[in-house]
Amino acid sequence: MRNMASLWFVSVLLNSFFWGSFGRPFYPLPSQLGYKDHAPLQLFRPFNIAHRGSNGEFPEETAPAYMRAIKEGADFIETDILATKDGVLMCHHDVVLDYTTDIANHKEFAGRRTTYEVQGQNMTGWFIVDFTLEELKTLRAKQRYSFRDQQYNGKFQIITFEEFISIALAANRVVGIYPEIKNPIFVNRHVKWSNGKKFEDKFVETLVKYGYKGAYKSKDWLKKPVFIQSFAPTSLVYISNVTDSPKIFLIDDVTVRTDDTNQTYEDITSDHYLDYIKEYVIGIGPWKDTVVPPVNNYLTTATDLVARAHARNLQVHPYTYRNENQFLHFNFHQDPYDEYDYWINAIGVDGLFTDFTGSLHQYQEWATPAYGKNSASGILHKIASLISSSKQG
Numbered sequence: 473m474r475n476m477a478s479l480w481f482v483s484v485l486l487n488s489f490f491w492g493s494f495g496r497p498f499y500p501l502p503s504q505l506g507y508k509d510h511a512p513l514q515l516f517r518p519f520n521i522a523h524r525g526s527n528g529e530f531p532e533e534t535a536p537a538y539m540r541a542i543k544e545g546a547d548f549i550e551t552d553i554l555a556t557k558d559g560v561l562m563c564h565h566d567v568v569l570d571y572t573t574d575i576a577n578h579k580e581f582a583g584r585r586t587t588y589e590v591q592g593q594n595m596t597g598w599f600i601v602d603f604t605l606e607e608l609k610t611l612r613a614k615q616r617y618s619f620r621d622q623q624y625n626g627k628f629q630i631i632t633f634e635e636f637i638s639i640a641l642a643a644n645r646v647v648g649i650y651p652e653i654k655n656p657i658f659v660n661r662h663v664k665w666s667n668g669k670k671f672e673d674k675f676v677e678t679l680v681k682y683g684y685k686g687a688y689k690s691k692d693w694l695k696k697p698v699f700i701q702s703f704a705p706t707s708l709v710y711i712s713n714v715t716d717s718p719k720i721f722l723i724d725d726v727t728v729r730t731d732d733t734n735q736t737y738e739d740i741t742s743d744h745y746l747d748y749i750k751e752y753v754i755g756i757g758p759w760k761d762t763v764v765p766p767v768n769n770y771l772t773t774a775t776d777l778v779a780r781a782h783a784r785n786l787q788v789h790p791y792t793y794r795n796e797n798q799f800l801h802f803n804f805h806q807d808p809y810d811e812y813d814y815w816i817n818a819i820g821v822d823g824l825f826t827d828f829t830g831s832l833h834q835y836q837e838w839a840t841p842a843y844g845k846n847s848a849s850g851i852l853h854k855i856a857s858l859i860s861s862s863k864q865g
């Protein structure tokens with residue numbers, strides 16, 4: 473009996489760690505990751521933006537994905553913000569829960585599958601806006617891509633915007649956040665807040681609550697760096713009235729129109745439009761294939777988008793860099809370092825959204841080490857340069 477009881481206790485304990493229901497996850501908090509000082513955000517090389525956390529390794533937008541990204545050297549952790557039925561802001565990319573959670577296994581929710589119009593198209597699934605926070609916390613995340621590690625499926629919860637912020641703030645160095653106002657038209661249609669508040673208001677309120685404020689590179693910003701991103705220009709213009717935090721205007725594929733203003737790619741990347749939007753945003757976040765269009769999986773000549781953005785003092789943060797062969801254009805002979813070298817040195821971007829923060833960080837530590845030439849990677853780089861210059865000589 474005693475053995476049974478203690479076995480039962482150990483199993484509950486293990487499960488609790490697994491599911492995080494003790495409020496303390498079993499993985500290390502960023503403050504325990506061993507950074508020696510509260511180092512500031514680096515500003516001397518392009519930003520390493522951990523797209524949905526280190527989602528190349530862990531299920532996207534979960535606490536472990538963000539912890540891992542911080543450990544691997546992310547400058548910013550990136551997330552998509554949506555809202556629950558009861559108005560809680562959540563980190564989740566899709567408006568449906570089908571592709572990155574185990575909702576299909578939850579019989580109690582079978583009747584909630586439905587069809588809504590999203591960006592002009594009918595979509596069927598379990599929509600996040602139909603579930604309360606309490607219900608969402610019973611779900612477990614899973615890896616989106618079949619070719620990535622499946623061992624963490626079923627282990628981690630979806631997290632709230634506030635939990636996401638806590639992870640960044642718990643790091644023992646300055647780690648910025650890069651949240652997206654996701655599908656604002658859809659969210660405002662389905663979720664209602666008191667006092668006529670909109671999704672955008674709740675989004676900014678959350679940032680302000682945690683001390684995120686101030687213009688790019690201001691004292692406040694350097695303490696708690698944030699970039700606010702959206703594909704919806706009206707949301708960015710709207711919030712520019714209430715926060716001076718820097719904003720990034722996301723730009724989709726050439727065939728996709730803006731959700732809110734129904735503008736074409738040609739329109740929003742015109743000189744005229746860049747002159748307008750530069751009053752509200754500090755940069756653009758284009759899909760990388762629109763900057764350098766590929767043909768037959770080879771990159772062709774770069775467009776002048778980066779030059780025209782830089783001429784207006786707009787930063788350029790393209791998305792998304794992924795290590796796997798199926799995402800790498802043939803020019804890079806299956807080497808993600810070659811891709812980073814091209815985008816950083818030939819194209820001259822100011823930040824990169826990557827699924828593999830560790831790879832980008834190691835590339836940057838090799839090419840432009842953070843702690844100068846005496847760091848381990850700095851010395852290796854020096855040796856490599858000596859070897860290559862003696863070869864040339």
Ligand SMILES: *[C@@H]1O[C@H](CO)[C@@H](O)[C@H](O)[C@H]1NC(C)=O
Nearest residue numbers: 587588589591592593594595
């Ligand atoms: C979505 O489905 C509804 C109901 O069948 C239909 O009335 C509407 O036209 C559809 N919308 C689109 C964009 O296909």
Ligand SMILES: *[C@@H]1O[C@H](CO)[C@@H](O)[C@H](O)[C@H]1NC(C)=O
Nearest residue numbers: 706708709710711712713714
């Ligand atoms: C910004 O605030 C001003 C003053 O309250 C208001 O007149 C204007 O419509 C607002 N702009 C946007 C885009 O909401």
Ligand SMILES: *[C@@H]1O[C@H](CO)[C@@H](O)[C@H](O)[C@H]1NC(C)=O
Nearest residue numbers: 591592729731733734735736
């Ligand atoms: C967007 O504009 C195109 C071209 O004028 C039009 O065909 C389409 O119906 C518009 N979409 C919406 C949602 O208004």
